[in-house]
Amino acid sequence: MESFTTPLLTGTSTGAILLIAALGLALTFGQMGVINMAHGEFLMAGAYTTYLTQQVVSSADVSVLLAIPVAFLVAGLLGLALEAGIIRWMYHRPLDTLLVTVGVGMVLQQLAKDLFGAQGDPVREPGWLQGNLTVLGYHWPYTRMFTIVLAVVALGGLAALLKRTRFGRQIRATVQNRDLAETMGISTRRVDRITFFVGSGLAGVGGVAVALASGTNPTLGTSYIIPAFLVVVAGGLGQLRGTVLAAWLVGVVTAFLTDWFSGSTAQVITFALVVVFLQVRPQGLFTVRTRGLA
Amino acid sequence: MSRGRDYLEVRGLTVDFDGFKAVDGVDLTLLQGRLHFLIGPNGAGKTTLVDALTGLVPGTGLARYGAHDLLGLKPHRIVRAGVGRTFQTATVFEELSVLQNLDIAGGVHRRAWQLALPRRGVPAYVDDALDAIGLGDLRDRPAGVLAHGQKQWLEIGMLLVQDARVMLLDEPVAGMSAEEREATGELLQRIGRERTIVVIEHDMEFVRRFADTVTVMHAGRVLTEGTVAEVQADERVQEVYLGRTTDAVGVDPEAVAAEAAGEGA
């Protein structure tokens, strides 16, 4: 039983981090068609924000909770700067946004190295997250469970924003018909900016989860960006439930493969599985009739 | 009827978009040597019908041309079977010259390895098509600088080079001047003798002038079919489509190339 619960639960935790990273992408890539390769570095920025918050507010019990909104803000502002400075000129060239943001990612990564050093810095978990819950033989750490809570909150928040609020309607309207939205009195530029802010901010929240799981280092974003994109693609564009399912599946499948083979082999097989899956269902888990990005 | 040996037969063609039947059980027999016109209000399913016949959207039913059922073929196979089409917005290769546009359309008839060779001279069928569409003087100009009407002609020329036996033309004269329309109509009459030509059109003046057969579509179905006079006399047609023609000028306002380009941007 243990050999089943352990990968299932660790995989679910990993999937949760992947989901937070992918949710932001689902917004900027799925809704806006921008391929932001610097999204991983926004994640990294969120992780460092967690570290810095701990330097300022020394009580780990408080600082981690405080870090969540701060990281959202920091990564969101980075996203805003990226949108205003670069992306806004390139909406008609989606493939080129990919390359430009690769460059932005390199700069941010080097910047983090110069500011914080390449070794990484420790992030203490708060007292109320120390310890673990034994589930069928697996000692499930509270921090890992916390990432799941964080993912659920992020997901719920995003879903509520899109479905229930005025701004959510404006985002959806802008995605469906930019000109029409504009002539309905919606400033689509503003919608773009805020969408990008929220999407990038979510990466920051993901960074808090990553920091809790494995501390900080300048290159941590690179290991999440490709899986996160694959999750968004495999989930189906513009489909939150697809993104959720895909993130969970990738997390759990990788965990099982890691358990059976080795970490490297698991990575290789997971990628292969996603590629094969996209052969069978190029439009992802859930399909919605929408303009392709090509 | 006696003129045409070649024909395209459509039986029970249906296109279903998530429960919405854009084309609903259409039967058509399109004969070689006649200019068929397809008219009807916006959203009647005319373009969708052509899309289904050319493999762009999946349809059910039967569309038999020669030995092929077009509905089971991929777009490029349909082209190779001899069925060609144009689009509402002329889609020529803007950066290639007129001549290159025509030449590239002749690729269907070349063997794969020949693609690896540079062009040597101008093949006779390209010259013929160039003459037919009257763009001889502009052969080395990039297609992008052509006027809207000229692009439509170029597209028809490309179909000629492809040697499409069936031509499905989606509003070829939209946005053309009266003289250009006349010239286009005459061109279609000329090349239509050995071909099966179907034209989607809104300009009733043009329809009256050149149509051999008119099919009226409405809400995905064929409302009626016949000569121009027969169709005009049909009360149902007047009700859904022609009703206001006595009053209206230049009946339909479909997107002109420039305006479509604006919407796409």
Added chain:
Amino acid sequence: MSAARRTPLATALRGWGGLLGIALLALALLVVAPAVLSDFRLGNLGKYCCWAIAAVGIGLAWGRGGMLVMGQGVFFGIGGYAMAMHLKLEAAGPGNVPDFMQLYGDGTMPGWWEPFRSGAFTLVAIVVLPALVALVLGYAILKRRVRGAYFAILNQALAVTFATLLVATIKQTGGFNGLNSFPTFFGYNLYDPVNKQMIYSIAAGLLIACLLVVWHLGRSRFGELLVATRDAEERVRFLGHDPANIKLVAFVAAAVMASIGGAMFAPIAGIISPSDVNAAASILLIAGVALGGRASLLGPALGAIAVGYGQSALSESFPNHWSYFQGALFIVVILLIPAGLASLPPRLWAALPRRGRTRKAATA
């Protein structure tokens, strides 16, 4: 896509001018460079030439075909490792096993290494292997009409996967360390400067050859069709071609070129390791192509050489800042001159007489 807009100069470059450009490059690489550069610098230039060979292929697939091949490291690696395996076996001698297998494993050699003892087989494999892989992958991806960003992301995922696979198979491929220590190249002692120069010349010659192939393809009907597919894929379908097949040919050609580049890289650099083939390495190749001009003939090659040189030179002078330069390169080039440096001369050229024309118009 302003890159391919036909200014007179650009048109000329595709025809005779292109050939002239290739001839000049051949002169510079094969005659001038060996005469003026030290052995060490010539070796570096040889390395850049290997990247340039791969870049020429990327120019074909991306610039002309619109496929952002972000995982060319995979094919670079296939060629590089195939060559490196042969060189390791050559070093080990007949019947012997490469040294690292003794160190990391139990000293037995996997069966699939055996054919690479043959130089002829290796040379064939360097061309056929990437072609087969690209054919299978390309067929699977392109036939499903995966394109644009999806294509690019899948491609990059592939490079990540490939590098991970290499790292994980330490007993078979040397893992993170890769394959290195090649004393000879088809019997020629690699420590001898004369032989180093010979290998350089082969790499430069292969670069010229690849450029000639692309030049020829650019003039062929296939070249036109490829550009047409890039700009209006659906329209090409209605010319009776399957766009997937057209793109597949370009993808395979690009893969083979990358493989050839990798095959020459191994003996010139003296090592091939996962860090030469991973996502970062693949992106560096793209950087060169973007800088030079993705859709131009010579741009990708010159861009790759420039990026290679920039990496050596800048890391010598500003060791801590190469990452910034590299990032800034992407941002500035893609944002401001998406058609690359190759687009600047024609643009300037076109701008000059136009000013005269407008003045005339104003006085009229």
Added chain:
Amino acid sequence: MSTSRTRLAASTAAALAAALVLSSCGGSKSDDGSAAAADSCVDTSGDTIKLGFLNSTSGAMAISEQTVRDSLLLAAKEINADGGILGKQIEPVEEDGASDPAVFAEKIGKLLTSDCVAAVFGGWTSASRKAMLPVVEGSNGLLFYPVQYEGLEASENIYYTGATTNQQIIPAMDFLASKGVKTLFLAGSDYVFPRTANKIIKQYAAELGIEIVGEEYVPLDSDDWSTQVAKIVKAKPDFVFNTINGSSNVGFIKAYYEQGLGPDTSPIISVSIAEEEAPAMGKDVTGQFAAWNYFQSVETPANEAFIEAFQAEYGADRPTSDPMEAAYTSLYLYKNIVEKAESFDVDDVNAASDGVSFDAPEGTVTIDGENHHIAKTGLIGRINAENQFDVVWSSEGPIEPDPFLEGYDWWDPSAE
């Protein structure tokens, strides 16, 4: 007409290119595949001598290698102040390896053949050393490599001043045996050093009667260790032997704690966590063990002087670590060899190197002229709350280097 002319031109051009390639193939084919030693271009006529310092100052390894660069520069400064080597002032030529083996190969070539340095100091990863090896052998140069490594190598042109396996891995195993450890779990990064180290560990463990209850590898840059740590929890080993590299350690230690493990249940002994790396793991790593040949806490007069000089130069908050000490030592060893040989010539240096010693911060070290390694004392440290290492065990005196483990009869290189 015009097309046929074009074709002609094309084929002519192709033929020309082919001819150029073929004509340039007139390489010389030497039958003995051995190094055709290039004439040394080292200039010893002036009152300075050029030495190459080749470390990564960019890329993933920069943070580690920069510390090596710092101590090399410190040693050079001290030696110059003391009159230089054979009366010649050291003129350092610095190059960046950019954390990329291919760049290391390129740059050492530049240093040896273009800058004509007398010797090169640097390299960190095994990959960088492996990449430099053929180049330094090919041009008959000298490389001083300061990092502990997986052994099984000895080159005439390289001096290894870090530990080989019988000076770090084997003492660590002896320490475990002395503590009565019966079960051991191996956790490592998926690359050369951990794989080779674990191969040795497994064979020696069999000899010592220690049972290996698990062996897990994770990709170099992976931070997620939860699945593997769950296996450790399940295996309940007496000790975990950690060969994980770099930042991946942070995720490992975190997961280890979160799942309820600690120094009192299944303690960890590491071979890649030193004074530089420990702070990144904060308090989580307190109480765990590490095997090295030098700790900042080592009490020798030479170490006191070294730490004082280093912190005076670079700041009082800067720790010193094993690779830094080995790099510092390497430059002094080179000075001592050259002054014994009274020559900078590589062959002269090699002829004189055997038995040359230096009172290093870790204690007196001596070069073995046979394999170019140095005799070092094995130390085990326990990490305290200040992220310093308290020495809890030490080998009986310096251990003679044995890179191929020829003196250990349990070692069978061809066994899996």
Added chain:
Amino acid sequence: MLELRGVSVGYGRTAVVHDVDLEVPTGGAVAVMGHNGAGKTTLLRAAVGLLPVRSGTILLDGVDVTRMRPHQRVRRGLGYVPQGQLCFPQLTTLENLRLVADGRPDGARLVDEVLDTFPALRGLLPRKAGLLSGGQRQQLAIARTLLTQPRLLVLDEPTEGIQPNVVAEIEEVIAALTARDDLSVLLVEQHVGFALRATGRYYVLESGRVTSSGSGGPGAVADVRAAMAV
């Protein structure tokens, strides 16, 4: 209310509208007529701000809005109903309306008001707009635009492609709107008779130029026919 002075508009290399002068008086209604491709829609898109003008000035209530973005013009009282019964297909009918009404203090009341004008929409509120018929979508489009509380309404071919029985309804609504004193209307329409009945002034556009203009009313039909026959 709206004044275009010497406005030229184009796409890429080709100009589509040349040097057009046009005025919509406050409270008045103006029709623009012309053949397909004459540049009518292009002109409207420029007036609304979806296309940049190449030269010329656009004044709204005497204020130069030439460089303003569309949503800024909307806030200044310009309402636009584009061609083709456009709506946000993935939003429900209610969401389509609330999208516009939400920002306004009396949004709920306004929605109620337009639903009184278009009672047919009441029953369709929870349905996705993409599933409505053409006529229903056009009613939704007009209703949605009315929620922006425009003082100038720009209508592009409001009856085009709509079933005849619905056309009559929509024409009634438009006639009522043009009759309002607090609302100016700029109408592009193919249906000459209706257009001239509904408006007080007409412009004929041919190949991007104003070739003729005059007062509306049924009597002008012949003049317009003649102008367009050229």
